[in-house]
Amino acid sequence: MIRFVLAFVFTVASTVGVSSQANDRPNIVVIVCDDLGFSDLGCYGGEIETPNLDRLASNGLRFTDFHNNAKCSETRASLLTGLWHQQSKNLKLPGNVTLAEVLRDSGYSTMMSGKWHLAGHPLDRGFDRYFGFLSGAANFFTGQDWESGQNLMRLDREVFEVPGDFYTTDAFTDYAIKFIDQARTKNRPYFLYLAHNAPHFPLHALPDDIAKYRGRYDVGWDEIRERRFRRQQKLGIVDQTWSLSARDPKLEPFSTLTQSQKEFLIPMMEVYAAMVDRLDQNVGRLVSDLQEHGDLDNTVILFFSDNGACPYNRMKTPNIGPGPADSNYAYDARWANMCNTPMRLYKQYAHEGGSLTPLIAHWPAAIKQPGGLTNSTHHIVDLMPTVIELANGQYPSEREGQPINPSEGISLVPTIRGQAIESRPPIFWEFASNHAIREGNWKLVAERSRDWELYDLSLDRTETNDVSDRYPDVVRRLSQSYNAWAKRVNAKMHPAAKKTKPSKQSQLFDLSKH
Template sequence: MKKIKIAFILLLAIMVQQQLYAQGKKPNIILIVVDDMGYSDLGSYGSEIHTPNLDRLAAQGLRLKEFYNNAICAPTRSSILTGQDQHKAGIGYFDVDLGLPAYQGYLNRESVTLAEVLKQDGYSTLMSGKWHVGNDSLGWPNQRGFDKFFGIIGGAANYFNTGYMPLGGGKYPVIIEENNKRWHKPDDSYYMTDEIGDHAVKYLDEQSKSDKPFFLYLTFNAPHWPLQALPEDIAKYKGRYNIGWDSLRKERIKKQVELGIRDLSQTVALRDADVPNWDNLTYDEQQLWKSKMEVYAAMVDRMDQNVGKVLEELKKIKKDDNTLIVFISDNGAPAEDVAHGKIHAARNLGPVGTSGSFESQGKNWSFVSNSPLRSFKGALYEGGMSSPLIAWFPGRIKPNTIVTGTAHLVDLAPTFYDLAGAKYPAVYNGHKINPLIGKSLTGLFFKGEPINRDKPLFWELWGNRAMREGKWKLVSAFPTNQWELYDLDVDRGETTNLAAKYPDVVKKLSLEYLTWVNENNVVLDFNLIKPKSAVDIKIGQ
């Protein structure tokens, strides 16, 4: 009887969906992006962290084993927003102008945003969270197609106050604004993750009074450093990380196999040489490190709670039966230690987790977060450029689906436009627009069809280079610039360099890479444009 009831409910949901499409009702779209979260940091990807809302979306939807980003914040966000290679969009390096169009550090006008295209197609366009694709107010969200925006313009912010961030001995400006007006609350009177979630809920509530479909770009800055969290969330994880990163990594990798996220035939990345054995730390060192992970887990937990708020609002306004939700992270977990490095924050005015703390997760715990993958944010090994992807659309996406996928950020825009029936412009506001380069994922999401890509995937970041064609991945780390070759069908841990064994493959792929370089105005020798202050180039390699 119970099985019959479940089958009836599923059939009813499908019938409702079919009726909506028959009426020509455009679907709503929510894209959720988190900041600096590793591949294994959700429960549905192997974590012990409490993420019931995202895990529910995963159980009721689809997970990809392979989804690629651009390994760091601004370049990733440029591709998300435009469907372009980061260089074509103008952010080949970061939100810093290196003097060339491909590295100007802000979105160019030859690339249209998701909001600009969907707005032309009749959508309400809403954003809450982190922007980070240009600091000039002429290119802020409300000037690039968003009807409503609340959030952080730059790369990061404190979670309890709007003050500057003391990075590298200087003062990193923090701009938080709502619809082109500066936003400020008294210090320690709010928590930024909650503000981002609450503004998203408010915008959805206001939008529900309209007949328009909506696009919500929800971009949490969590769990990006500084490690700051609410006491009640930290309390949940007290003592959980006393076992250290060695044991925790084994736990997560074991759980990934049980979940079906990792195949036993696949390799696991080798231990990073800079990560010490937990048992070799002093008692005081262990206390500091376990506190860091307790706070990091609390930040991920609170982010998931705010996803839950959005899901509740979606149900309240009766839009949950006609909405696609996609969740990703902008890059892998980071290696930087901003409070203890040579170029450090010089600010720890309180214990880890408080508003005076400026700690970061660091390489040791990120080694766990990126399990079972190699390396960290900023690098073009799998750990730096691979993200979870969850897609949820009741009645359209088959529940608890796990597929390899091998998709990329540039595939999101074609997917959303395909779903919305939106026309992608050849010209916008007098500017000739770059064509889309990705592939719609609607066939993969709704029918389980493979992505038929006519060109490989390519990357360049800070002189690091990579490409993916079929099972082969070609990668090199700056400044060595030596090509390495990996067969990702069996070696996603990138443990065995096959370049010497297959020189013809390396030659073929490297020539394809050079063609891409020329087509996208990529600078082949990063030393020619490397900024003098680029102390972060080594981070994550």
């Protein structure tokens, strides 16, 4: 169900022209998954079986400090434009250009398969082909919108009628492979944006995939968090600056649950794991197709998630357990806290649990030490300058007479090549009044309705020791920088965010009923 997280396939560009560069410039495949936790993949410490992504990691590069915007649409907006999401209002505002538009102008075939969740239509924003659904969540078996029940599935601009054997993760990959096959006939490089909805709720998975995980989560979230953290230490994902954050104080120890409460909660994680497993299977299908056609070596794959694990409880079908098409569940903060091991908090928050994502880069032509790790700090706004460098493209100052906002990121290419990045501009976050600024190793962060917290990430990657009282000058300086940025891009400034009521979206099931 969550077969592709996010893969970028790159090949080096060195000359100008279209057909003459078809075999020189990289194909670009972006795969993004939805609501994946930092520790869910095997190569990031998880127990879920992800052999295909693990293989990409063993032949590629894993990032331990790559960030998104902590929310679905907002991440997609920055991913496509290289701007802070407030600057485009999820593509509702003018003044932006997309990766697809820049790459099509550079001679690439451009294709998208999967979840759009932005204003407009992909074919109006630079894509030659599109298959997927236009909204933010859909039934994995019927393709119907999760809220309205409408059919928002599209093949290009036409309504797509879902067949009886449909499952989104498989179908998105089917069309991605079809589009690539068509693009190969054009003697030009291609760009694929594959946006999976897995493992976003509703928790839907195929019976054979679910069966693999029956019983694996019976030990509960506390024990599995410990196991994941030990594996992360062994893999080198975490070092001495990463402590295992305490269990979210809202959550009870797993050992205190009754048997009926465990039987209510455990199947949700089993189905979630099955969704991640199915995502990995589909990553394998795509990579196999690239390899069979001789494209893989000329491809860079970047795989990541749109935000951290999701804490939103959901149970619309109490008489039908999670998994089948007529069920409607999301797990709550209990399992999300585990999936984000070793971080605090979740999707929507500016803390690391909201924005830190696995990123796997696969590019045989450039990665000098396959299987390595990098702690270079990056954000999804960095994809635009990365693509431009790899495709020998040009970021426009205007498009169709409309001025374009300057790109906000830096290229990933030096990091992928193993070169050190001496400095980068600050990174900012703001969604629903949760907000932060990252400057070097300092991170100033606040939940909505609360005051600033300050963390020295060189000593405390998991944000467990607030040092704001010890460094008031740093708090003051970074706060001023954040507010200046917020004013520039029309984000919520700290004083206004502090007056906002606490979020109601980190919810827990009422276990007294079970």
